[in-house]
Structures are given as C-alpha cells and as structure tokens.
Amino acid sequence: METDVLIIGSGIAGLTLAIKVATKRPNIKVAVITKTVKEECNTRYAQGGISAVWNHETDNFEKHIADTLDAGDGLCERAIVKIVVEEGPDRVREIIDWGAKFDKEEDGSYDLGKEGGHSENRILHYKDQTGAEMHRAIMEKAKTIENIILLEHHFALDFLTQHHLGRNVSRVTPGVECYGAYVLNKKTNLIETILSKITIAATGGAGQIYKSTTNPVIATGDGVAMMYRAKGRLENMEFVQFHPTSLYNPAQEGTAFLVSEAVRGFGAILKRQDGSEFMYDYDHRGSLAPRDIVARAIDNEMKISGGEFVYLDCRHLNHDEFYEHFPTIYDKCKSVGIDAFKEMIPVVPSCHYHCGGINTDEHGRTSINHLYAIGECTSTGLHGANRLASNSLLEGLVFAHRVAIDIDKTIDSIQINNKIPDWDAKGVTNPKEMVLITQSWKELKEIMSSYVGIVRSNVRLKRALDRLWLLYNETEALYGTSMISAQMAELRNLITIGYLVTKSASQRRESRGLHFTTDYPEKQEFIDVSIL
Ligand code: FAD
Numbered sequence: 001m002e003t004d005v006l007i008i009g010s011g012i013a014g015l016t017l018a019i020k021v022a023t024k025r026p027n028i029k030v031a032v033i034t035k036t037v038k039e040e041c042n043t044r045y046a047q048g049g050i051s052a053v054w055n056h057e058t059d060n061f062e063k064h065i066a067d068t069l070d071a072g073d074g075l076c077e078r079a080i081v082k083i084v085v086e087e088g089p090d091r092v093r094e095i096i097d098w099g100a101k102f103d104k105e106e107d108g109s110y111d112l113g114k115e116g117g118h119s120e121n122r123i124l125h126y127k128d129q130t131g132a133e134m135h136r137a138i139m140e141k142a143k144t145i146e147n148i149i150l151l152e153h154h155f156a157l158d159f160l161t162q163h164h165l166g167r168n169v170s171r172v173t174p175g176v177e178c179y180g181a182y183v184l185n186k187k188t189n190l191i192e193t194i195l196s197k198i199t200i201a202a203t204g205g206a207g208q209i210y211k212s213t214t215n216p217v218i219a220t221g222d223g224v225a226m227m228y229r230a231k232g233r234l235e236n237m238e239f240v241q242f243h244p245t246s247l248y249n250p251a252q253e254g255t256a257f258l259v260s261e262a263v264r265g266f267g268a269i270l271k272r273q274d275g276s277e278f279m280y281d282y283d284h285r286g287s288l289a290p291r292d293i294v295a296r297a298i299d300n301e302m303k304i305s306g307g308e309f310v311y312l313d314c315r316h317l318n319h320d321e322f323y324e325h326f327p328t329i330y331d332k333c334k335s336v337g338i339d340a341f342k343e344m345i346p347v348v349p350s351c352h353y354h355c356g357g358i359n360t361d362e363h364g365r366t367s368i369n370h371l372y373a374i375g376e377c378t379s380t381g382l383h384g385a386n387r388l389a390s391n392s393l394l395e396g397l398v399f400a401h402r403v404a405i406d407i408d409k410t411i412d413s414i415q416i417n418n419k420i421p422d423w424d425a426k427g428v429t430n431p432k433e434m435v436l437i438t439q440s441w442k443e444l445k446e447i448m449s450s451y452v453g454i455v456r457s458n459v460r461l462k463r464a465l466d467r468l469w470l471l472y473n474e475t476e477a478l479y480g481t482s483m484i485s486a487q488m489a490e491l492r493n494l495i496t497i498g499y500l501v502t503k504s505a506s507q508r509r510e511s512r513g514l515h516f517t518t519d520y521p522e523k524q525e526f527i528d529v530s531i532l
C-alpha cells in the first residue's frame, strides 16, 4: 500500500494530527493504522482532565510554565514548555469547536479543577471521563473527513529505512530516512509493506512493563522500541511516572483502576491505615504535592507499616457534588464493596505514564528524516524528569497541530521509495508453545516491578539487567524462527523498553524527579538528559 502520510496510532495525538493534515491537504491520502480497534488507547481512560490557562483573573501563562518546570525537576526545556502552555488554550478551543464537552458552572463558565503540582485551578474536565469525551469528539470529527483512511487491527512492526535496502545503518549514520512501516494485518496474518512519504509514531505509552499499571494492554511501547531498532534517538527513558492512587484490589487482573488526582484536588486526603494524615511530613503541599513526591511518600509509608495500601479519605466531601464530578470512580469503588462516602478508599501507586521516549524538536521531528513522533511515545522536553498532571492530553493536541504545519511545508519535496522489499517470511514456523510468550511477559513484569520501581539501587538495577538479557536472548531466538504474532512483537518491544528504562536508570547517578536511587539520593548539578 502507498499513502502520503502514515500515522501509527488512533489516540488523541494520532487522530488529531490526521484531522489537521487531511483538512489542510484534501488531495493527499492520510492513513491511520491502529493495532486493535480505534477506541482502544490510553486517551479514552484519561480521567482528571486537560490543563490550560483559562481564567485570566487568577491564572496566567507564567504560573503554568513555573508549575510545569517545578514538577520536571530541572530537566524540562523551557522553550517547549512555553510553546505548549501558550498554544494550549487555542488547541482546547478547537476541540470544543469539534464538539468536545467540558463541565460548566451554573453561570456558564468552565468548572476548572485542580491537581497535584498546579498552583491554580486550570483543569478542564468532563466528569471523570475527560479522555473518553475528547476522544469521542475527535473520532466524530475524523469520520467526516474523506481523505482519512482508518485501518483497525493493523500492527506496525518496524519503521522502514535504508537498512531495508541492504545498507548499514547505525546510531551515528547521517541522513537516515523513513519510508513507511512493515505492518502485520491481524485479520489475515500477513505482513504488509506500507510505503509513505511521511510517517508518524503516535503509539502511546508503555505501562505494561510493570505488574500494576493504569494503562490498558495496548500500552506496550511499540513506537519507542521500533525507533530504537531503527537507530533513532531516545531520551529520558528512566523517568517512569507512578500514579500515587490506583484502587487497591488484590483480586484485580490486568489494568489497575485509577482514582484520579482530581479527587485530591476536590479535597480528598491521603491517610495511613490508622487514619492519620502523612503527606505534610513530606511536602508543604500535602496530598496535592507533585506525583513523584506523593508516590514515593506512599511507598515509604507502606514499607514502614508493612501494609499493602494507604487510604484516600473522601468521607468529608459533599456527596452530591462528589458524585456529580466522579461518577465512574464512585461506582467502581461501590462495585468492589467500598462506599467512598462511608469508608476510606484503599489506594496504591501504579505505573501510569512514560515521560521519556522518542526525542523530538519543536516541530515534532525525530532524528530520522520524514519520521515524526507525537503524544506519549515522545520526549519533547515538556515533562523533564516528571510530568505535571493533565499536561499530557495538552501536549498531544499542541504537537499534532505543529506537526501538521510542518508536514504541509515539507511533503511536496518527498517521494515514495518503492524499492523496499516485501517482508521475508521464509523458514519461519508457527510458535508451538504460547506459554513461552505469556510466561516471559510475566517474568518481565516481575523483574521491572521488583527491581526498577519507585525506589531503585545499583544492586537491583544490575540484577534486572542480567535477567532482562536472558529474556532478550530467548525472545530474539523465538522471533527469528516463528511466524510473527502481535503478542510476540509486543513482548519483544516490552523487553526492549524494560532494558532501556533499566539501562538509563543505571546511568543516572543521582536522584531526580521520578528517578530515585538509594545509592545516589541527592541531585547532581551537572547531569543532563540521558540520551540513547
Ligand atoms: P494513546 O491514546 O495511548 O494512543 C496510542 C495508539 O497507538 C493506540 O491507538 C494504540 O492502539 C496505537 N498503537 C500502539 N502501538 C501500535 C502498533 N505497533 N501498531 C499500530 N498501532 C499501535 N493525561 C492527561 O493529560 N490528563 C488526564 O486526566 C489523564 N488521565 C489518565 C488516566 C489514565 C487511566 C491513563 C492511563 C492515562 C491518563 N493520562 C492523562 C495520560 C494520557 O491519557 C495519555 O498520555 C495520552 O492520552 C496519550 O495519548 P496518545 O495519543 O499519545 O496515545
């Protein structure tokens, strides 16, 4: 298949870009591929909302910039933070024009929530279902545009570069170009070659490297692993954000249910199992300190008490208003036997967001020509060592807009490269034992959760690297001799991400933002971003 633009991913970043580029250029073909159905992505689970400076009487750009820089703990790029914060409100207005609804006060103004690390109320939200509502509006809009083709159940395996023309490509080769991607059609089990002038990774997060994560099963870091294999530039991989409050549920299998930070913004308080407050022992902002601080404090409290969770107390809050704002959270707790108006909610930290990823510039360009990246799979410079709550949806919208402008300027000078050979499936056989894949996936999660979690140390990281090496070799051998399945490709990508997180963590000899190690508990002055 040939297409002018190939977008990999149907979350907020991928679909917004598709709308923008296809509208600017009605005569080009824009293909969006997604590995399951178009609805399934991290975006649709976003609860708290999208941050933007809205009420100019109380808030301003400088305050939002300062909060973002403070959360990022010295590693944000100020110029990028400024771009996202200042362009953000226009992008939010656009999506409101496309039909996205946000909750309003009785006087018709938007009800602005607050979350950890924000000095002002600036979170627009739709109940506790903001992501689902925004994604609905974006999908509706995309449906009306004729030159967008959406292909579900199409799994991108690898970016195509000069490597696929038989040339040697290394991390220092200048002028590496992207010509599209090899894509597994999950309905036919055939691997298709999709050639494009421009390719965009919008593949989302990688939460599935950990046992407990708020991310759905699609979050396997595919785009970042593909970029690594294509010899592109990644950065800040060690900065994995653990959300402080996912619902503690020992019976839970799969994704952990998030109890939004907006609940704390609404007045809920973190407490020990004996009912005492603890967050002021760690930070003057109490339960509303930035996420890295709160998650570490909870981890520490659980280690001290030997308990498996702490509590979130919502009992004192106005019940009607709480239910109006957080119906999904209240109902979910009720469904597992917890009435949040009568009992405290047991919560634990869970892996939530990957701050590092594919390094991009202010136009969303990567280190590989004609290959852009947007959304959670990137490291744009916005989040630094720790993302400020509700800045992610905003980043997706702002960079989708910027990439569309850049594509419009460059696409006419790019030709399709039709010399790329088709995928060679000779000599491979059907994998006979699926258990090899599922068991390795479990082992990976165990390794990452035990050794590369909220608190790290040299010994733990070394142990993780040794075990990951074994898993890597076993999986590569399987990959080289078996017919490719999505599950096997995901496992391979997850192992790559686990390795990159661990390797970057062992290279950072300091504690900063989301990376805390007992061997180097202080921040160092001269350590910069980590590049792979
Ligand atoms: P996604 O929305 O995850 O989309 C990725 C897409 O890529 C999916 O369609 C996936 O199927 C596709 N894909 C991946 N790999 C492949 C492949 N190999 N081939 C083909 N397709 C592929 N952020 C906020 O700002 N505010 C919030 O309130 C908020 N709440 C959150 C709550 C939860 C529970 C979670 C999990 C996240 C939350 N976040 C929030 C983070 C935010 O939702 C995500 O960072 C953001 O939505 C990511 O958007 P995206 O478009 O980059 O990726």
Ligand code: SIN
Pocket: 046, 047, 048, 049, 259, 260, 261, 262, 353, 388, 389, 390, 391, 392
């Ligand atoms: C939440 O609702 O707590 C999640 C917000 C975010 O991840 O930005």
